[in-house]
Each structure stands twice: as C-alpha cells, then as structure tokens.
Amino acid sequence: MDIAVCIKRVPETAEAAVNIDSSEKRIVEDQLVFDINEADNYALEEALLLREKEEGEITLFTVGPEKSDEVMKMGLAKGATRGVRITPENLDSIDSYTIAKLLAEQIKEGKFDIILTGCISSDAGNSQVGVTLAELLGIPHASLVIKMELEDGNAIVQRELEGGLLEELKIKLPAVFTIQTGINEPRYASILGIKRAAQKEIKVVGHITGEGMKTEIVKMYYPPAGKMAEILEGGPDEVSGKLCEVLKGKGLL
Amino acid sequence: MTKDIYVIVEHRQENIRDITFELLTKGYELSKDRGKLNAVLLGYQNEKLVDSLKPFADTIINIEDERLKDFNAEYYQIALSSLLQEKKPFITLTGQTAFGIDFAPSLATSLDMPYTADCINVEIDNEKVLTEKQIYGGKVNSKVLLADNWGYIVSLRPGSFAPKEGELSAEVTTVPSAITEDIDYRNFVQYVEAVKGEVDITQSDIVIGIGRGIKEDKNLPLMEEFAKSIGGVLACSRPVVDAGWLPKDRQVGSSGKTVKPKLYIAVGISGAFQHVMGMKAADIIVAINKDPNAPIFTVADYGIVADLFQVIPKLNAKITEMKGA
Numbered sequence: 315m316d317i318a319v320c321i322k323r324v325p326e327t328a329e330a331a332v333n334i335d336s337s338e339k340r341i342v343e344d345q346l347v348f349d350i351n352e353a354d355n356y357a358l359e360e361a362l363l364l365r366e367k368e369e370g371e372i373t374l375f376t377v378g379p380e381k382s383d384e385v386m387k388m389g390l391a392k393g394a395t396r397g398v399r400i401t402p403e404n405l406d407s408i409d410s411y412t413i414a415k416l417l418a419e420q421i422k423e424g425k426f427d428i429i430l431t432g433c434i435s436s437d438a439g440n441s442q443v444g445v446t447l448a449e450l451l452g453i454p455h456a457s458l459v460i461k462m463e464l465e466d467g468n469a470i471v472q473r474e475l476e477g478g479l480l481e482e483l484k485i486k487l488p489a490v491f492t493i494q495t496g497i498n499e500p501r502y503a504s505i506l507g508i509k510r511a512a513q514k515e516i517k518v519v520g521h522i523t524g525e526g527m528k529t530e531i532v533k534m535y536y537p538p539a540g541k542m543a544e545i546l547e548g549g550p551d552e553v554s555g556k557l558c559e560v561l562k563g564k565g566l567l
Numbered sequence: 568m569t570k571d572i573y574v575i576v577e578h579r580q581e582n583i584r585d586i587t588f589e590l591l592t593k594g595y596e597l598s599k600d601r602g603k604l605n606a607v608l609l610g611y612q613n614e615k616l617v618d619s620l621k622p623f624a625d626t627i628i629n630i631e632d633e634r635l636k637d638f639n640a641e642y643y644q645i646a647l648s649s650l651l652q653e654k655k656p657f658i659t660l661t662g663q664t665a666f667g668i669d670f671a672p673s674l675a676t677s678l679d680m681p682y683t684a685d686c687i688n689v690e691i692d693n694e695k696v697l698t699e700k701q702i703y704g705g706k707v708n709s710k711v712l713l714a715d716n717w718g719y720i721v722s723l724r725p726g727s728f729a730p731k732e733g734e735l736s737a738e739v740t741t742v743p744s745a746i747t748e749d750i751d752y753r754n755f756v757q758y759v760e761a762v763k764g765e766v767d768i769t770q771s772d773i774v775i776g777i778g779r780g781i782k783e784d785k786n787l788p789l790m791e792e793f794a795k796s797i798g799g800v801l802a803c804s805r806p807v808v809d810a811g812w813l814p815k816d817r818q819v820g821s822s823g824k825t826v827k828p829k830l831y832i833a834v835g836i837s838g839a840f841q842h843v844m845g846m847k848a849a850d851i852i853v854a855i856n857k858d859p860n861a862p863i864f865t866v867a868d869y870g871i872v873a874d875l876f877q878v879i880p881k882l883n884a885k886i887t888e889m890k891g892a
C-alpha cells in the first residue's frame with residue numbers, strides 16, 4: 315500500500331495582519347509564520363493510520379519554495395518515507411491547475427494506491443488541486459472525505475455534505491481523496507522521529523517552469539469597507555458594561 | 568453568435584438547493600444581451616424539479632438517466648463534458664458546495680477549460696472573464712483573469728448573490744444522457760444522516776459560538792459559565808469540533824447547523840464564510856475578537872476588539888450582577 319500525500323506550506327493568517335506588496339499580486343510574507351496547511355496535516359495523519367494497517371511507503375509531495383522543506387521535514391519526522399519538492403521558476407504566479415499538473419507529473423513516476431490531499435488550502439482556498447489531480451492522473455476521486463476504510467482494492471469513504479449529512483461511496487483504487495479536517499487526530503512528531511527525519515531524502519525538482527496556466531491574479535486589494543459592526547470601545551470592564559446595556563435595551567438580558 | 572450561460576442545478580434528496588437560485592440570479596444578469604440562460608438539470612424522474620425551475624431560466628436542459636438519481640461526479644462529468652462540447656456555452660456556473668467542489672475541477676480539466684473556484688463575483692469585460700475571490704481567510708481579495716477560451720467554468724461561493732423572484736417561463740429541452748455504460752470505479756452507497764445530540768442549538772434564543780480563539784479545552788468551563796449566565800447554549804466553529812472539545816451537533820456553519828437565534832455571540836471566531844452561513848440570520852450578532860481585521864466584524868452588529876480571556880470573566884460578572892438585581 316503506497317501512499318502519496320500532497321502538502322502545502324501556508325502562512326498563518328487567522329490572527330495576523332495581512333499586507334499586500336507593491337506588485338499588488340502578492341502579500342508581504344516577512345512577518346508571517348508558516349506551517350503545514352491544516353487539512354494537509356489531517357491527510358498526512360490519515361496516511362500514517364492507513365500504513366499502520368497495511369505496510370507501505372508514504373511519499374510527500376509539495377510545490378513550493380525551498381522553505382517548504384520545513385513542513386516536509388515535519389512530515390518525515392512523523393513517519394513519511396521521503397519527500398519530493400517541486401520548485402518551478404515561476405512559483406510566484408502559478409495557479410492551482412498548474413500546481414496539480416506539476417504534482418501529477420511527479421506522482422505519475424511512482425506507483426501509488428492512494429493519493430491524499432487536503433480538501434482546501436487556507437491561503438488560496440480553492441478546493442481544486444486534489445480533484446484536478448485525479449483527472450490528470452485518470453483515476454477516480456472523492457472530495458471532502460471524513461471517513462475512510464479499505465476493502466479488497468476499494469475504499470469505502472464518507473464525504474461530508476451540507477448540514478451534517480454524509481454520503482457514502484465505494485471507490486476503486488488507485489484514487490485521489492481530498493481529506494476534510496476532523497477525520498482523525500493528527501499526532502505530534504517525536505524526538506526520535508525528528509532525528510530520523512534528518513536521514514530521509516527530499517528530492518528536489520527544479521529548473522522547470524509551470525506552463526499552461528489557466529488563471530492569473532491581476533490584482534490583490536483589501537476587501538472594500540462594507541457593513542461594519544459598531545465597535546464598543548474601552549477596557550474589558552467598560553466594554554462589558556456597554557454590551558450589557560445594549561443587550562438590556564434590546565430585551566435580551 | 569450568442570453566448571449562453573449555463574447553471575448546473577444542484578439538488579439532493581428531491582430538493583433543489585438554495586445555491587441554484589443564487590446561481591440563476593447571477594446567471595440572468597450575465598446572460599442579458601448576450602445569450603440565453605440555461606438551467607442544466609441532471610437527475611432521474613425530474614418532473615417536479617423542472618416545474619420549480621421554470622420561472623428562473625430561459626431554457627431547462629433536462630437530462631434524465633437512472634444513474635443520475637444520486638449525485639456521482641463521474642457520471643456528471645460524462646454527461647456534462649459531452650453537453651458542453653456540443654453546445655459550447657460561454658460561462659458555466661456551479662456552486663462552491665460539496666456538490667460543485669466534487670465535479671467542477673475535473674470537468675474543467677477534462678475539457679481543458681479555465682476554471683476559478685469559490686468566486687464572490689464574475690464579470691465580463693470586453694469578452695474577457697474576470698472573477699473576484701476572497702483569499703487568506705477573507706483578509707485579501709483578488710481579481711482573477713481566466714485565460715482566453717471558448718468556454719469557462721466558474722464556481723460561486725454560496726451566499727454571494729441574493730436570489731430574486733423568477734419572472735421567466737422556461738421551455739424544457741430534453742437531451743439524452745451521454746452515459747453509455749455503467750462505471751465500476753465509483754459507486755454511491757447511501758446517505759448517512761447526522762447523529763442527534765442532547766442539546767438542539769437551533770432551538771435556543773441565545774447562542775454563544777466559540778472558536779479556535781479559546782485556545783485549549785481547559786477554557787471550556789469559562790465559556791460554559793458564560794453561556795449559562797446569559798441564558799443561552801454553547802455552540803462552536805468547526806475547529807472546536809475537530810479538536811474534540813465539543814460534539815459535532817454543536818457546530819454552526821455550512822457543514823454543521825444553521826441557527827437563527829435572537830442573539831448570537833461569536834467569541835474567538837474569525838468569520839470564515841462556512842461559519843457565517845450558519846449564523847448570519849441571527850437577529851443580533853455580537854463578535855468578540857482580538858483581531859480588528861477579523862472578517863466576523865463585517866457580519867456582526869456589535870463588536871468588541873479585545874482578548875476574550877479578559878472580557879468574558881468581566882461580562883460574566885456583569886450579567887450575574889444585572890440578573891440578580
């Protein structure tokens with residue numbers, strides 16, 4: 315059972331200020347902290363869990379800058395076998411379709427039974443790469459997978475639909491699954507794992523250009539000021555008092 | 568040459584989903600002076616669904632096949648790629664939903680067609696197709712140009728367009744499905760309903776939604792105390808459920824529950840659209856978040872920009888005091 319996992323290094327932006335740089339096509343990355351994309355961490359864990367049941371190798375794939383090796387090493391420390399980093403020269407302007415194409419070219423080289431991606435990246439947020447990858451590889455897929463079991467060359471998966479409803483599917487392997495958060499409990503790397511990871515190989519695929527782009531960011535801008543909450547000003551005590559007054563006035567207290 | 572707009576109708580368990588009417592509303596605008604608005608309905612025994620779509624499109628392209636009864640991305644792709652190749656519509660719209668996400672990227676790829684996902688707007692400028700997206704968790708917007716092609720696929724974020732009343736009366740064209748043989752590599756097995764828990768968060772007038780900002784499960788008692796003192800129930804965003812701090816039936820949002828309380832207080836929640844979809848209909852929304860740029864403040868009526876661990880204890884004390892008096 316050989317598994318490929320696609321992981322992406324992304325900036326943590328939930329709590330940080332995000333600034334657009336002078337090109338207006340990118341954000342300023344200097345001040346941001348980067349980590350493995352949340353959903354990819356669950357995909358990696360799912361691969362590790364599958365391998366606990368059936369022996370095999372786990373190969374990590376990423377399209378990203380050299381710094382992506384940090385998240386790759388974390389995956390290797392958790393138990394992945396090796397990593398492949400693809401660093402195209404036009405990395406800055408590459409679109410999701412081309413990312414999938416670059417991934418497909420490398421994944422095709424191996425023989426994988428299962429290919430896992432996250433269901434969404436927290437920066438681009440397209441939910442596109444995994445399903446595109448399946449098409450480029452000519453194999454079936456299921457997206458938003460929240461449960462997965464293997465059975466005679468098939469995977470029985472549950473996809474998460476709206477409102478908590480699930481859809482159960484039977485998919486023939488090899489196949490691509492895009493993993494939804496919450497499917498498992500991602501582990502932390504052990505000290506021993508981190509030591510071992512230092513010996514593991516990260517193959518670098520460079521000196522290439524991602525071609526055949528289908529979309530192009532022409533401009534980034536800050537969301538236009540629209541409706542905005544009335545901000546209650548003051549220290550913790552004061553704002554608490556103000557909120558209570560507001561709620562009381564509306565008959566909610 | 569006319570440039571038609573296609574909308575892929577999303578339906579499940581015999582109901583057309585709301586997103587379809589949002590897409591048709593936007594589709595109508597795009598089709599004006601350009602071509603016809605077509606609702607593309609794939610399913611089995613579609614009569615009822617066809618009728619409810621009639622006011623919203625110029626044409627309903629009805630494709631019936633037993634194998635299209637329940638959604639299957641593979642069958643959808645076979646039927647749709649053949650239809651699109653033959654009819655050559657200009658823009659095909661889908662929703663950024665569990666349905667659209669599962670077939671639009673591969674359909675576009677199979678047709679070698681430009682596709683942008685999760686758009687909050689689409690515009691046509693000199694026959695160029697441009698979309699608008701929110702990226703980096705809603706902190707930045709981007710304008711995206713699609714490469715020149717005869718056709719395009721765009722998926723729209725739910726809630727981006729308010730559906731309008733339909734004033735059209737569509738004619739129905741039945742198109743045979745291009746599916747020739749059964750496939751064995753993807754089979755729909757069944758739907759599995761969500762498990763019901765002890766507390767029904769949809770029934771409460773006051774709902775306190777907590778998010779990743781509460782940091783650790785050891786902070787839950789503080790939040791429970793807050794919910795209790797204000798007379799509400801505790802609900803949450805997805806990461807709180809993913810971490811196992813609260814059960815799934817407490818999750819508010821697109822893949823959780825939709826609540827419409829008199830008061831919703833979002834504490835340590837950034838305001839991702841998947842969350843907002845589940846609470847935006849509340850009468851009054853209050854957000855407590857330490858990040859002044861958190862998108863939740865554009866949804867809320869009242870905001871407190873502060874560390875929740877400083878505010879919530881004070882708020883608890885004030886409420887208890889007021890209720891006691």
Ligand SMILES: Cc1cc2nc3c(=O)[nH]c(=O)nc-3n(C[C@H](O)[C@H](O)[C@H](O)COP(=O)(O)OP(=O)(O)OC[C@H]3O[C@@H](n4cnc5c(N)ncnc54)[C@H](O)[C@@H]3O)c2cc1C
Nearest residue numbers: 778779780804805820821822823835836837842857858875
């Ligand atoms: C298909 C799909 C379906 C989804 N369905 C849902 C769904 O149903 N419901 C849902 O909620 N999400 C859903 N999501 C996930 C969604 O995209 C977001 O990831 C999620 O809502 C983020 O949750 P959050 O706001 O709690 O966390 P974050 O985005 O990490 O935000 C945490 C917030 O807490 C604030 N904060 C941190 N510390 C403090 C402090 N001390 N005091 C005050 N504020 C603080 C931060 O400033 C930040 O704004 C779905 C995603 C996908 C792809």
Ligand SMILES: Nc1ncnc2c1ncn2[C@@H]1O[C@H](COP(=O)(O)O)[C@@H](O)[C@H]1O
Nearest residue numbers: 320376377431432434435440441442443
């Ligand atoms: N640059 C990348 N390198 C490796 N995997 C990626 C990359 N971008 C996206 N992915 C994978 O595709 C998933 C969906 O990403 P997206 O389509 O951008 O929302 C992510 O969760 C990753 O698993």
